[in-house]
Amino acid sequence: xxxxxxxxxxxxxxxxxxxxxxxxxSMQAExxxxxxxxxxxxxxxxxxxxxxxxxxxxxxxxxKENMERYGYGYPGYYAAYGHRxxxxxxxxxxxx
Numbered sequence: 445x446x447x448x449x450x451x452x453x454x455x456x457x458x459x460x461x462x463x464x465x466x467x468x469x470s471m472q473a474e475x476x477x478x479x480x481x482x483x484x485x486x487x488x489x490x491x492x493x494x495x496x497x498x499x500x501x502x503x504x505x506x507x508k509e510n511m512e513r514y515g516y517g518y519p520g521y522y523a524a525y526g527h528r529x530x531x532x533x534x535x536x537x538x539x540x
Contacts, residue, residue, distance in 0.1 A: 478506045 462470075479502055486501035487493055 478502050482506055 482502045482505040483493065483498070485505060486498050489501060491498035491501050
């Protein structure tokens, strides 16, 4: 039974490995998708297509949507420190 578990663990670890070429291809595909989704909006904002400001606009719109989607854009989020709520202290206690 333990040999089976070891074999499964080894297979899972090896399945998670990717080559630099695979990572580059994945990032290229992700960027192409962002350009298709956000490119028209940036063009409507007045940026010339495939220019550096246009690419910056695409990245900013994508980042903004990701922040909103994953919950990092709401006002109550304060990274690792927490916030003082009614003066009772942050995440680390009332002395901080």
